[in-house]
Amino acid sequence: MSGTVRLAAPAGSPEVRQAESGKGAIEIQGFDFWYGRNHVLHDITASVPPRAITAFIGPSGCGKSTLLRSINRMNDLVPDARHTGDIEVFGRSVYAPGTDLVELRRRVGMVFQRPNPFPKSIFDNVAYGPRINGLCPANELPARVEKALRQAALWEEVRDRLHQPGTSLSGGQQQRLCIARALANDPEILLLDEPCSALDPIATQRIEELLVELKEQYTIVIVTHNLQQAARIADYTAFLYLGTLIEFAPSHDLFTRPRDPRTEAYITGRFG
Amino acid sequence: MARYRRTRSVALGDRVFHAALWICAASIPLLLLAIVLELAVTAWPAITRFGWGFLVSTAWDPVTDTYGALPMIVGTAVSSLLALLIAVPLALGVAIFLTEFAPLWMREPIARLVELLAAIPSVVYGLWGIFVLIPLLREYAVPLLQRAFGWTPLFAGTFYGNSMLAAGIILAIMILPYISAVAREVLLAVPNDQREAALAMGATRWEAVWTAVLPYGKAGLMGAVVLGLGRALGETMAVTMVIGNRHEIGLSLLQPGYTMAAAIANEFAEAVTELHLAALFEIGLILFAITVAVNAAARLLVWRVARASAAGSRAL
Numbered sequence: 001m002s003g004t005v006r007l008a009a010p011a012g013s014p015e016v017r018q019a020e021s022g023k024g025a026i027e028i029q030g031f032d033f034w035y036g037r038n039h040v041l042h043d044i045t046a047s048v049p050p051r052a053i054t055a056f057i058g059p060s061g062c063g064k065s066t067l068l069r070s071i072n073r074m075n076d077l078v079p080d081a082r083h084t085g086d087i088e089v090f091g092r093s094v095y096a097p098g099t100d101l102v103e104l105r106r107r108v109g110m111v112f113q114r115p116n117p118f119p120k121s122i123f124d125n126v127a128y129g130p131r132i133n134g135l136c137p138a139n140e141l142p143a144r145v146e147k148a149l150r151q152a153a154l155w156e157e158v159r160d161r162l163h164q165p166g167t168s169l170s171g172g173q174q175q176r177l178c179i180a181r182a183l184a185n186d187p188e189i190l191l192l193d194e195p196c197s198a199l200d201p202i203a204t205q206r207i208e209e210l211l212v213e214l215k216e217q218y219t220i221v222i223v224t225h226n227l228q229q230a231a232r233i234a235d236y237t238a239f240l241y242l243g244t245l246i247e248f249a250p251s252h253d254l255f256t257r258p259r260d261p262r263t264e265a266y267i268t269g270r271f272g
Numbered sequence: 273m274a275r276y277r278r279t280r281s282v283a284l285g286d287r288v289f290h291a292a293l294w295i296c297a298a299s300i301p302l303l304l305l306a307i308v309l310e311l312a313v314t315a316w317p318a319i320t321r322f323g324w325g326f327l328v329s330t331a332w333d334p335v336t337d338t339y340g341a342l343p344m345i346v347g348t349a350v351s352s353l354l355a356l357l358i359a360v361p362l363a364l365g366v367a368i369f370l371t372e373f374a375p376l377w378m379r380e381p382i383a384r385l386v387e388l389l390a391a392i393p394s395v396v397y398g399l400w401g402i403f404v405l406i407p408l409l410r411e412y413a414v415p416l417l418q419r420a421f422g423w424t425p426l427f428a429g430t431f432y433g434n435s436m437l438a439a440g441i442i443l444a445i446m447i448l449p450y451i452s453a454v455a456r457e458v459l460l461a462v463p464n465d466q467r468e469a470a471l472a473m474g475a476t477r478w479e480a481v482w483t484a485v486l487p488y489g490k491a492g493l494m495g496a497v498v499l500g501l502g503r504a505l506g507e508t509m510a511v512t513m514v515i516g517n518r519h520e521i522g523l524s525l526l527q528p529g530y531t532m533a534a535a536i537a538n539e540f541a542e543a544v545t546e547l548h549l550a551a552l553f554e555i556g557l558i559l560f561a562i563t564v565a566v567n568a569a570a571r572l573l574v575w576r577v578a579r580a581s582a583a584g585s586r587a588l
Contacts, residue, residue, distance in 0.1 A: 074472060079376055106474035116465035119488055129473045132483060178469070185473060 023091065025050035025189060025219040026071055031085035033066055033243075035078060040066050042244045043085070048236070053211060053220045055234035055251065057227060059271065063243040064223045068191050071221070072108040073101060089189065106133050109182030113194040115174035117166035117181070122149075122158050125166040125177055129185035144184055152180035153210050172203025176210065183214075190214065192222040196229065208233050227267055231255050239263045311557040318550035326554060332519035334543075339551035341558060343519045347436070347529035348559070351511060352504035354440030354525065359448045360497055366448075367455035372481050383456060390449040398513030401442045406433040406514065409441075414526065425523040434516035437525040442510050447500035454499055458492030459485060491574050498570035505563055508533035532559040 024047030033041035040063045048054045056064035069075045071087055073094055087094050094104055106129065117125050126145040130136050136144055145162070149155040154176040158169070166177050175195055182190060192211070196204040211220055212233055224230050230237050231251055238248040239260075247254060247263045258264040265271055312319075318326065318339060329340020366386055370379050414431045421427045431437075462485050470480035486493070508531075516528020517538055532555045543549040 072472060074468065077468075077471070102474045102476060104474075105472055110468075110472035112465055112468060112472075114465055116463070116469045118466065118469065118484055128470075128483070132470075132479050133474050181469075181473065 024048045025090060026221070027088040027091075028067070028071075029086045029088065031067075031070065031083060031087060033063070033070060033075070033083045034081065035066075036080040040243050041070075041083075042242075044240075044245045046238060046245055046248050048219065048221060050219045051215060051217070052235040053215050053222060053233050054236040054238065055230035056221065056223045056238050056240060057225075057230050057266075058240035058246075059266065060225075062240040064238075064240045065193055067240065068193055068221060068223050069110075071189070071191055072105050072110055073099075074110065076101070102133070106135075106185045107187050108189045108191060109185055109187035111175070111178050111182055111190065111192045111195050114198050115171055115178050117169070117174050117177050119165060119167055121163045122166045122169070122177060123162040126180050126184045128181060133185065135186065145180075148180040148184035151183050151214065152176045153206065153213075154180055170203070172199050172206060175199060175203070175207060179207075179210065179214075187218065189219045189221070192220065194223050194225060197225060204229070227255075239266060241266070308557075308560070311553055311560065315550050315554035315557050317547055318554045321547065322551075326551070327558070330519070330521060334545065334548050337545055337547045339547070341532070341551075341555050343521050344530045344532045344535045344555060345558065345562075346521050347515070348505060348531040348533070348562070350436055350525075350529065351439045351443055351515065351531055352501060354436065355443030355447055355504045356497065356501055358441060358444035359451055359500060362444070363448045363451035363496070363500070364455055364493065366452040367459055368481055368486075370452075370456055371459040372477065372485065383453070386449050386452050388449075389445065390453075394446070394507065394509040395513070397442055397446055397510035401438055401510060401514040405441060406438050409433075409435075409438060418526075426525055429522070429524045429526050431526040432516075432528070434514055434528050435526050436515065436522075436529045439511045439515035439529070439531070440525070442514055443504045443507055446507060446510060447503050450503055451496045451500040454496035455489075455493055458489040458496060461492070462488045495570065495574045498566065498574070502563060502566060502570075505566065506533055506559070508537050512537050532556075 026046075026048035028044050028046045028048070031041060031044040032039070044067060056068060058064050066075065070083065071089065071094065075081045075083075083095070086096075089104070089108060093099070118128065120128075123142075123145055126148050127141050130141060130144055146155060146159075149158060154173060157173060158164075158177075166174065169177060175198075179190075179195075196207050199207065208229065211222065214220060215235070222230075222234065234251045236248065237251040237254045239246045239254065239258075239262075241262055247258060247260045249259070254263065255267055258267060322329065322339065326339065326341055327345070328342050329338075330342050331338045331340045332343070333339075366382075370383050370386075374382065410431060410433060414427075414437075417427050418431075466484045466488050467480050470484035471477070475483060511531050512534035515531060515534055517530050517534060518528040519530055519535075520527065522529065536552050536556055536559075539548070540552055543552055
């Protein structure tokens, strides 16, 4: 595991620097992962481009969620988890000793499969990140909350009831609230773990439209079971099978001219 | 024919079972009513003699047959609150540690050990209080407390051993397992996605507990505390053994005091006059009423908080 923290050049945004260096926003390098003795990821190497949507697809248990959760180190919570190899986010190893987990997770936001708003008001849900991370003075919170809710296309629906509980919203609204909550942290990357699997088609469509808008500013990685979803919104798609990265290509290529027979079998519905 | 008879007997069994269940269910409120009636009837001479004055009088003199319950009411309240003050932070700390921070292998054994505290008989706590706790307090704790807080009325006066402080500490140890066991169940029931949501937002583990896990479990935690209070109010034996049993109200925690439960247990056998017995029964009635009121208040509180946190009101 490479243990160097590469400090980025001071000028320019991380994305700009990354684009100039020709490297991905997220560089996964020879990454292996184990839960106890269960070897779930095998030597994954991939480069996730900035300001685009990248989808991880594959049958259940292929390791796509594990890979996603390795990027912001949410797997640290799992006992007996270990890894080799490294993941870099904008040029900095996330597994280097001394990595500031709080700062990493502020910069790499995450949205989960089931909408999980806190049992607090809509406002307090969105203000959660700025508050715990001390991102802005209290008097700037309302503006920050509004901005995040607008970005998540939720503002018009909730502007008159910011003090109602976040849990009173519909499932789709709750998921957009969770996206707003992540955006309020001013992240650079947004990780989404099957964000639409608990939602109806209309709510799903709204989230998809939202993600396509958000990719102008953010690097988005989405794990999805839904191949159509990947084909619709993802610029790049990675196909994982049994913990191995089989194919990683622009979505159009992967879905129309898969190079690996296993990819072809999966996208044509022959297994999974 | 045989089949017909069997069906009939099943139907009969059904009816008998039905009736039996009704009797069981009805017996609880009836029993409750009977207890209240019995308490009230036996207490009646004292109730008519002293009226409301019984609640605010500090006189307790079997020789002249004048009785007042205020010292015992105050003693019960002070010892229980002192116990909560000590036990709640400890119990919540134990519950939080065991659900959020402790290494996995250590969680179950420690939880069982804490619950084992609840299995120790009350009288054993009393003995431990007399032979271990009070000497410890006398040798080490009280001199320190007096040096730091001796200027406040709370720790003024001479420490003879049996005291409100000793009773409060014993009670705290006795209610700790109840509070921590319920609190632990509550925290275990907080969905993991709440923790993940907080951590993924850049919360430290402590911040995740403080800002996501505890608020989510607020109602249940409050229930745990009130359960502890209920036990502390009614606890008798251990308290009787260490509180000093004096019908006095003192500001100082180092002074002896009395609780309602202790008074009943202590004096019941020696109550010779009808009025003395009636006074003790009236204390029992008051204790009963207070316990019911505390439980009702707790229900209301938990219900309101539960409604609020389920709906997640702005109050959170």
